Structure formats: C-alpha cells, structure tokens
Amino acid sequence: MHTIGFNKPYLTGKEVHYMYDAVFHRHISGNGKYTKLCHQFFQEKYHFNKVLLTSSCTDALEMSALLINIQPGDEVIMPSYTFVSTANAFILRGANIKFIDSYPHHPNMNPDLIEECITSKTKAIVVMHYAGAANDMKKILSIANKYNLYVIEDAAQCINSFYIDEKNQKIPLGSIGDLSAFSFHETKNIISGEGGMLVVNNKELEKRAEIIWEKGTNRSAFFRGEVDKYGWVDIGSSFLPSDIIAAFLYAQLEELEHIQQKRLWIWNTYYKLLKPLADQGLFELPYIPEYATNNAHMFYLVCRSLDERTKLIQHLKNKGIQAVFHYLSLHSSPYYKDKHDGRMLPNADKFADCLVRLPFYYDLSQSDLEYICEEVKNFFSNI
Numbered sequence: 453m454h455t456i457g458f459n460k461p462y463l464t465g466k467e468v469h470y471m472y473d474a475v476f477h478r479h480i481s482g483n484g485k486y487t488k489l490c491h492q493f494f495q496e497k498y499h500f501n502k503v504l505l506t507s508s509c510t511d512a513l514e515m516s517a518l519l520i521n522i523q524p525g526d527e528v529i530m531p532s533y534t535f536v537s538t539a540n541a542f543i544l545r546g547a548n549i550k551f552i553d554s555y556p557h558h559p560n561m562n563p564d565l566i567e568e569c570i571t572s573k574t575k576a577i578v579v580m581h582y583a584g585a586a587n588d589m590k591k592i593l594s595i596a597n598k599y600n601l602y603v604i605e606d607a608a609q610c611i612n613s614f615y616i617d618e619k620n621q622k623i624p625l626g627s628i629g630d631l632s633a634f635s636f637h638e639t640k641n642i643i644s645g646e647g648g649m650l651v652v653n654n655k656e657l658e659k660r661a662e663i664i665w666e667k668g669t670n671r672s673a674f675f676r677g678e679v680d681k682y683g684w685v686d687i688g689s690s691f692l693p694s695d696i697i698a699a700f701l702y703a704q705l706e707e708l709e710h711i712q713q714k715r716l717w718i719w720n721t722y723y724k725l726l727k728p729l730a731d732q733g734l735f736e737l738p739y740i741p742e743y744a745t746n747n748a749h750m751f752y753l754v755c756r757s758l759d760e761r762t763k764l765i766q767h768l769k770n771k772g773i774q775a776v777f778h779y780l781s782l783h784s785s786p787y788y789k790d791k792h793d794g795r796m797l798p799n800a801d802k803f804a805d806c807l808v809r810l811p812f813y814y815d816l817s818q819s820d821l822e823y824i825c826e827e828v829k830n831f832f833s834n835i
C-alpha cells in the first residue's frame with residue numbers, strides 16, 4: 453500500500469557538513485560562528501531589530517514572559533485555539549489567561565473580542581498567526597496602544613510570512629510585536645530538530661533580553677568588550693542552543709527560498725485538487741485574509757462535524773495516509789477549565805473538533821497529492 457506519513461523532515465544535504473565544521477571549529481557551546489550567521493541572516497533578510505536563537509519557541513515565549521516582568525495575578529490575552537506553550541510561558545510566571553475565541557471562518561483569534569476582556573491587570577496581548585497567516589495587526593496594535601499593553605507574537609509557524617498594511621507594504625511577521633517567538637521544530641518549514649528564536653523589536657527590552665538569555669549575566673556584553681568583567685546582574689536561564697544546532701539551522705536557512713517554493717507548490721496543488729469538493733459544501737478550505745500572505749506552513753480542511761472528521765481520519769489511515777487533528781481549545785483543557793471565566797468560545801471549539809491537517813512536507817510528489825485528494829474524495833462520495 454502507498455503510505456504517506458504526516459511529516460518528514462527535509463534535509464538540504466549541508467546540515468551535517470556545517471555541524472562537522474562547528475565541532476572542529478572548537479566552539480560548540482552557544483553563540484558561536486553559526487549562531488552569529490543565523491542572527492545575521494534574520495536581521496538582514498527581515499530587518500528584525502535583534503534576534504537570539506533559543507533551544508525552542510517555548511523557550512523564546514518563556515523569555516518574553518520574563519522580559520515583560522509578568523507577576524502573579526497579571527492578565528494576558530491570547531487565543532484559546534493555540535499550542536500549550538503560548539499559555540504555559542505566562543502561567544509559569546503566575547499570570548491568569550483570558551482566552552479569546554477564533555473567527556468563525558479562521559482559527560486566528562478574533563480581535564473584536566479582545567477589548568471586553570481588558571482589565572486594569574492586563575499586561576499583554578499574545579497573537580498567534582495560525583498556519584502562518586497574519587492576524588489583523590492594525591486592529592491589535594490599536595487596542596494595545598489604547599491600553600498600553602505589550603504585543604507578543606507567537607510566530608512559531610510564521611517564517612517568511614507577512615502582514616500587508618494599508619499602503620500595501622509587506623511587513624514580516626515577527627517584526628511587529630514588542631517580542632516574537634519562532635520555532636524550528638522538525639514539523640515547521642525551516643528546522644533544526646528542536647530550536648527557536650526570540651525577536652526583540654522593542655529596543656527598551658534589548659539589553660535585558662541578552663542577559664536573560666545568558667543565565668542572568670552580562671556575559672555577551674563582556675565578550676564584546678563593553679564591560680570589563682561579567683557577573684550576575686538579573687534573573688535568567690540557559691536559553692541558547694549549542695552552535696551545532698545553529699549549524700544545522702544555517703544549512704536550512706541557505707535553502708529557504710527553495711524550500712518555500714516547493715511548499716507553496718504543494719499547498720496550491722492541494723487547493724486546486726480539493727476546491728471542487730469544497731465548492732459542494734463538504735468542508736471548508738483554508739482561507740488567507742486580504743492582509744495576510746501564505747507561507748505554506750500547513751494544509752488543513754474544516755469538516756462539518758467531529759464525527760465526519762473522525763471518520764475521514766480513519767478512512768485515510770486505512771489507505772495509509774496519516775492526517776491529524778490539531779489543538780484542543782485551551783480554555784476547556786483539563787488544566788485550565790476550572791480557571792476559565794466561563795465565556796463560551798464556540799469557534800475555537802469548532803476548530804478543535806473539525807479541523808484536520810493533511811500530510812505536508814517537502815518530499816510530497818504530484819502523485820502523492822493526487823492519491824491523498826482522491827481518497828478524500830472517495831470518503832465524501834460514500835457518506
């Protein structure tokens with residue numbers, strides 16, 4: 453039987469070569485040659501103000517919570533339909549979370565629901581751009597400015613994706629919030645196994661970001677010759693990855709355009725093949741808002757019911773195809789349901805029940821895609 457897994461990490465071929473080089477360069481801890489090359493790549497390509505590689509996006513989110521000084525009892529606003537790390541980072545500092553519902557037809561948080569959840573304790577809005585499709589940043593920034601809140605982007609899925617402003621300018625996701633967190637986990641477009649990055653756009657947070665990154669010491673400033681000794685100056689942790697990981701990542705970054713081109717082809721092929729079924733009302737296809745771009749992070753369908761989705765996943769499994777559901781709404785999770793304020797978040801629950809992700813990775817071929825779409829079609833013609 454033709455078997456197609458959900459994900460298969462793509463290798464450019466240079467990863468191991470650069471990892472060897474990092475090892476024989478004899479700087480295998482963090483912030484070495486390849487870390488600096490990665491930092492430079494992001495600063496040049498996307499004009500990010502300051503970037504720091506981290507061991508994961510989760511780490512970058514935890515750094516964000518430290519950097520904006522979240523204290524017990526502070527409130528943070530974020531979507532319910534997101535990954536646990538978005539919330540955990542702030543929970544670890546004692547925050548309470550106000551979860552916001554999704555749009556009816558897009559998993560992103562609906563910004564029109566934010567304002568009613570703001571109190572005197574609110575400190576920040578965390579935006580997660582689902583599948584790399586920008587949220588409405590104009591609305592979100594205007595709310596944040598009105599109430600003087602930090603904006604943090606969980607940009608885990610957002611590499612090479614953009615927000616399009618009123619002047620039709622493409623602004624890189626991750627460059628808009630005070631802080632942003634990216635992931636290079638092996639399920640993302642650009643990978644290093646585990647890995648992530650903090651982007652510090654707010655210049656007031658720049659210096660302290662580096663200190664928190666380096667265990668609460670001013671070690672980075674010392675190595676640049678800015679201070680004559682280094683010591684413990686703040687709280688912090690060990691957030692930086694080994695240069696061996698950065699070497700892997702650098703090999704991927706060199707091929708970014710090429711990887712993105714192939715992924716976009718896969719996405720467009722899925723869309724074309726499945727459009728006739730969506731037009732019959734059997735499911736919804738992903739849509740890209742007019743202020744967003746598509747970075748081909750994932751391809752998903754939204755089924756009409758949980759039951760239909762369960763059966764579709766089972767049908768595809770029987771045909772050797774691994775399709776998977778995604779987030780369970782965080783406001784109704786076992787950990788948070790008793791802490792949630794009781795607001796109904798029906799759209800987040802709908803995406804939790806009905807969204808299914810199809811296999812998505814660089815190596816998928818035209819015939820793989822045709823096979824998958826044919827089986828989706830077979831499923832719907834028998835219900």
Ligand SMILES: *Cc1c(COP(=O)(O)O)cnc(C)c1O
Binds near residue numbers: 648
């Ligand atoms: C993947 C992902 C994360 C976690 O990334 P790690 O690098 O595995 O910590 C966080 N948030 C979102 C939205 C993600 O998709």
